[in-house]
Amino acid sequence: MKQSTFNKTDLxxxxxxxxxxxxxxxxxxxxxxxxxxxxxxxxxxxxxxxNHHLFQPLLYQVATGILSEGxxxxxIRDILQRQKNVQVLLGEVQxxxxxxxxxxxxxxxxxxxxxxxxxxxxxxxxxxYFGHPEFAQYAPGMKTIDxxxxxxxxxxxxFEMAEREADPEARRRWLTFVVIGGGPTGVEVAGQLVxxxxxxxxxxxxxxxxxxxxxxxxxxPEMLGSFPEVLRRRTESDxxxxxxxxxxxxxxxxxxxxxxLTDSTDPNLQRIEAATxxxxxxxxxxxxxxxxxxKAGAELDRAGRVKVEPDCTLPSYPEVFVIGDLMSLQQxxxxxQVATQSGHHVAQTIIRRLAGDRKQRPFRYRDxxxxxxxxxxxxxxxxxxxxFSGFIAWVMWLVIHLARLAxxxxxxxxxxxxxxxxxxxxxxxxxxxxQQVFGRLALExxxxxxxxxSSPSSKANS
Amino acid sequence: MKQSTFNKTDLxxxxxxxxxxxxxxxxxxxxxxxxxxxxxxxxxxxxxxxNHHLFQPLLYQVATGILSEGxxxxxIRDILQRQKNVQVLLGEVQxxxxxxxxxxxxxxxxxxxxxxxxxxxxxxxxxxYFGHPEFAQYAPGMKTIDxxxxxxxxxxxxFEMAEREADPEARRRWLTFVVIGGGPTGVEVAGQLVxxxxxxxxxxxxxxxxxxxxxxxxxxPEMLGSFPEVLRRRTESDxxxxxxxxxxxxxxxxxxxxxxLTDSTDPNLQRIEAATxxxxxxxxxxxxxxxxxxKAGAELDRAGRVKVEPDCTLPSYPEVFVIGDLMSLQQxxxxxQVATQSGHHVAQTIIRRLAGDRKQRPFRYRDxxxxxxxxxxxxxxxxxxxxFSGFIAWVMWLVIHLARLAxxxxxxxxxxxxxxxxxxxxxxxxxxxxQQVFGRLALExxxxxxxxxSSPSSKANS
Numbered sequence: 001m002k003q004s005t006f007n008k009t010d011l012x013x014x015x016x017x018x019x020x021x022x023x024x025x026x027x028x029x030x031x032x033x034x035x036x037x038x039x040x041x042x043x044x045x046x047x048x049x050x051n052h053h054l055f056q057p058l059l060y061q062v063a064t065g066i067l068s069e070g071x072x073x074x075x076i077r078d079i080l081q082r083q084k085n086v087q088v089l090l091g092e093v094q095x096x097x098x099x100x101x102x103x104x105x106x107x108x109x110x111x112x113x114x115x116x117x118x119x120x121x122x123x124x125x126x127x128x129y130f131g132h133p134e135f136a137q138y139a140p141g142m143k144t145i146d147x148x149x150x151x152x153x154x155x156x157x158x159f160e161m162a163e164r165e166a167d168p169e170a171r172r173r174w175l176t177f178v179v180i181g182g183g184p185t186g187v188e189v190a191g192q193l194v195x196x197x198x199x200x201x202x203x204x205x206x207x208x209x210x211x212x213x214x215x216x217x218x219x220x221p222e223m224l225g226s227f228p229e230v231l232r233r234r235t236e237s238d239x240x241x242x243x244x245x246x247x248x249x250x251x252x253x254x255x256x257x258x259x260x261l262t263d264s265t266d267p268n269l270q271r272i273e274a275a276t277x278x279x280x281x282x283x284x285x286x287x288x289x290x291x292x293x294x295k296a297g298a299e300l301d302r303a304g305r306v307k308v309e310p311d312c313t314l315p316s317y318p319e320v321f322v323i324g325d326l327m328s329l330q331q332x333x334x335x336x337q338v339a340t341q342s343g344h345h346v347a348q349t350i351i352r353r354l355a356g357d358r359k360q361r362p363f364r365y366r367d368x369x370x371x372x373x374x375x376x377x378x379x380x381x382x383x384x385x386x387x388f389s390g391f392i393a394w395v396m397w398l399v400i401h402l403a404r405l406a407x408x409x410x411x412x413x414x415x416x417x418x419x420x421x422x423x424x425x426x427x428x429x430x431x432x433x434x435q436q437v438f439g440r441l442a443l444e445x446x447x448x449x450x451x452x453x454s455s456p457s458s459k460a461n462s
Numbered sequence: 463m464k465q466s467t468f469n470k471t472d473l474x475x476x477x478x479x480x481x482x483x484x485x486x487x488x489x490x491x492x493x494x495x496x497x498x499x500x501x502x503x504x505x506x507x508x509x510x511x512x513n514h515h516l517f518q519p520l521l522y523q524v525a526t527g528i529l530s531e532g533x534x535x536x537x538i539r540d541i542l543q544r545q546k547n548v549q550v551l552l553g554e555v556q557x558x559x560x561x562x563x564x565x566x567x568x569x570x571x572x573x574x575x576x577x578x579x580x581x582x583x584x585x586x587x588x589x590x591y592f593g594h595p596e597f598a599q600y601a602p603g604m605k606t607i608d609x610x611x612x613x614x615x616x617x618x619x620x621f622e623m624a625e626r627e628a629d630p631e632a633r634r635r636w637l638t639f640v641v642i643g644g645g646p647t648g649v650e651v652a653g654q655l656v657x658x659x660x661x662x663x664x665x666x667x668x669x670x671x672x673x674x675x676x677x678x679x680x681x682x683p684e685m686l687g688s689f690p691e692v693l694r695r696r697t698e699s700d701x702x703x704x705x706x707x708x709x710x711x712x713x714x715x716x717x718x719x720x721x722x723l724t725d726s727t728d729p730n731l732q733r734i735e736a737a738t739x740x741x742x743x744x745x746x747x748x749x750x751x752x753x754x755x756x757k758a759g760a761e762l763d764r765a766g767r768v769k770v771e772p773d774c775t776l777p778s779y780p781e782v783f784v785i786g787d788l789m790s791l792q793q794x795x796x797x798x799q800v801a802t803q804s805g806h807h808v809a810q811t812i813i814r815r816l817a818g819d820r821k822q823r824p825f826r827y828r829d830x831x832x833x834x835x836x837x838x839x840x841x842x843x844x845x846x847x848x849x850f851s852g853f854i855a856w857v858m859w860l861v862i863h864l865a866r867l868a869x870x871x872x873x874x875x876x877x878x879x880x881x882x883x884x885x886x887x888x889x890x891x892x893x894x895x896x897q898q899v900f901g902r903l904a905l906e907x908x909x910x911x912x913x914x915x916s917s918p919s920s921k922a923n924s
Binding site: 052070074075087090161166 | 535
């Protein structure tokens with residue numbers, strides 16, 4: 001095993017006595033901590049599995065061809081390049097040693113250990129398939145750039161296949177899209193699928209993309225459970241008006257290449273033939289939560305999140321903080337603003353501790369409201385007791401999302417792409433790469449076709 | 463085997479007696495034919511393996527983080543959507559039957575047959591490794607979006623690895639980039655690597671990216687063989703001034719994970735330790751050329767191109783045309799303008815034939831000049847007897863490339879990205895996806911690491 005010890009030698013040599021802050025995760029929470037420590041007398045190391053900070057709320061626009069992945073994924077080192085007390089490392093955390101205070105990271109097989117004085121674990125959450133990880137290959141989630149690009153390939157690939165399909169039943173299957181989960185992500189992606197299917201209408205000769213069947217399934221009795229009833233009703237009627245089928249109280253029993261099985265009592269819904277399935281049903285905390293909890297003797301909640309003290313610290317380890325989607329505290333939701341605010345709290349705690357103030361202050365979450373966009377000109381929003389819907393909510397959504405985009409360059413790129421997409425009604429970003437699973441999956445399900453496909457003698461390139 | 467016959471039923475039913483033109487390939491040549499037939503009384507079917515028309519001359523900017531893939535890859539059906547006599551199909555040509563006049567296409571295992579009255583084969587060329595296909599995994603080429611994204615991951619991944627590497631020798635290897643091939647593509651990508659390494663200089667703490675070693679190797683005695691000597695000299699001195707090492711008359715003997723072996727007499731060059739290798743050394747015609755030649759009894763040239771009659775038709779098959787990079791005629795080069803002009807010639811031939819004029823007219827190529835860009839503000843160009851270099855050539859390059867970008871939307875996006883990259887000196891598009899080979903390759907070369915990596919019990923997500 002190759003062991004690199006650069007952190008002890010290279011980095012620490014010049015500032016050997018500075019307080020070392022290690023942040024795991026470059027999402028909303030981790031990035032907030034790093035930024036707020038810019039004037040603190042600390043050495044910050046931020047570790048992330050990817051090289052980019054992802055603006056997750058707009059992932060569905062990458063999947064549906066409006067934005068390029070670069071528009072919502074800013075290089076973390078670019079964002080922090082002026083902050084001289086921060087170094088960024090690409091790597092996956094393999095282990096945490098709470099006794100000797102170091103983490104072990106791995107990058108494509110190369111490991112190193114990083115010492116910390118304060119550790120902030122902001123490793124986030126990933127898609128949850130509720131005990132059925134095998135669904136993932138047939139119904140990708142919406143948490144990473146890889147997911148969005150995979151879905152982009154499947155969505156545009158499905159229209160391609162429908163265009164060249166003669167059998168009406170198979171064609172119908174290619175044109176059926178099932179979104180599992182009726183939360184904000186599910187609503188946004190379903191709404192976008194409708195817009196998409198209209199905007200590419202004239203691209204085809206044999207099919208009418210706007211006849212695509214778009215279905216939202218949710219196991220619960222209500223969509224958008226966190227929103228007030230008036231807005232939930234409004235959204236539901238807006239979605240139905242767009243032509244989206246909504247089936248509540250419907251649980252997915254299994255997912256396969258060609259469709260899904262549900263527990264519906266309606267015989268027409270027990271089996272839904274659908275080539276494209278999108279999983280937007282839930283999240284589970286990063287596996288790092290379990291490692292932390294085991295080592296610290298802390299508890300996990302049902303979603304795998306680490307139960308923390310009121311000041312976001314790990315029980316018995318005041319130098320270790322857990323924030324954002326990985327933190328279980330006062331039943332706070334897994335939202336960007338919880339991540340950012342808990343990041344702010346932790347950064348301020350570290351700054352105060354360095355000044356000698358070790359008093360514990362509880363993290364207080366301030367709900368700034370929530371929003372979901374349904375389609376062009378339609379959204380819903382709640383700010384305190386105020387409720388918004390329709391056009392005004394949509395404008396608010398636009399302004400708030402532009403303001404929240406972390407990087408200036410990205411913000412311009414997003415605005416530019418929105419303008420193009422808005423005025424030309426087009427989807428410029430729809431490359432299907434040959435790495436896309438869209439093709440491979442179909443073959444796995446039909447071995448006799450795979451055989452033909454893999455015979456090189458009969459193949460030629462077009 | 464599933465057989466779809468939609469083309470005989472769906473498409474042809476309404477226009478049963480129209481002349482059927484089938485075009486294989488949506489590159490510069492194929493697209494030109496389709497567009498010029500817009501007013502002709504024909505049914506056009508354009509088949510491509512991908513869903514996009516690729517502006518290959520700017521691929522190196524996708525690889526180096528300036529442009530998103532969507533900016534240079536326009537959906538073919540979007541470009542042709544107003545042209546009602548064209549249908550676009552995603553598929554790979556598996557076979558051509560010259561007797562019964564149909565081609566067989568395959569899309570992820572689904573096959574269909576398409577009848578033609580005129581067939582235009584514009585399937586292009588792919589990277590050539592001169593009999594060493596095993597080099598491809600270590601030294602990706604620059605012909606497709608997949609290549610560019612793969613190289614993007616490797617290039618930015620190499621800087622990431624260098625940043626976390628303590629061993630000076632290994633760090634040097636991560637910071638060494640070898641470009642194999644000194645043609646326009648090799649020159650452009652090497653020049654961009656220099657600019658890139660300067661523009662991300664302040665992103666790192668442990669390395670200075672601008673110390674990256676960038677090497678061009680070429681087996682021939684001269685770089686940019688097709689340009690006049692004055693410009694070749696100028697380019698060589700410009701490149702050396704940028705800090706690029708150039709080694710001519712140096713053949714690559716083998717490529718592996720960690721570097722390359724050459725036939726150089728200089729002991730320092732016999733083994734070059736380099737993590738990132740980029741293959742820009744040559745192209746070979748699409749395998750479809752061989753199928754066509756075998757069936758028609760036609761000849762292939764050394765590059766696998768089909769030798770055609772002076773009017774671009776396949777010998778003995780006047781209804782079959784071969785154009786662009788797949789065509790061997792009068793030793794014409796494999797350039798976009800040859801593809802476009804031969805496409806124009808063929809479209810006009812078809813239009814004249816439909817009007818009853820079956821006279822054979824030879825294709826005459828008109829050289830409009832050639833260009834290569836070296837770095838910001840520096841390029842070279844030849845138009846007829848005029849030679850340009852430096853700033854003026856760079857401005858010409860800029861204007862000509864913007865003008866040639868197929869689609870209005872793309873052109874704006876490219877201009878916008880150039881402006882951002884130019885003024886902010888940044889590289890906004892540098893997502894490394896988890897599908898990227900950058901990681902997997904390192905593991906294949908070091909099995910003992912792969913073992914650690916694949917052990918799920920010791921893994922956690924950050």
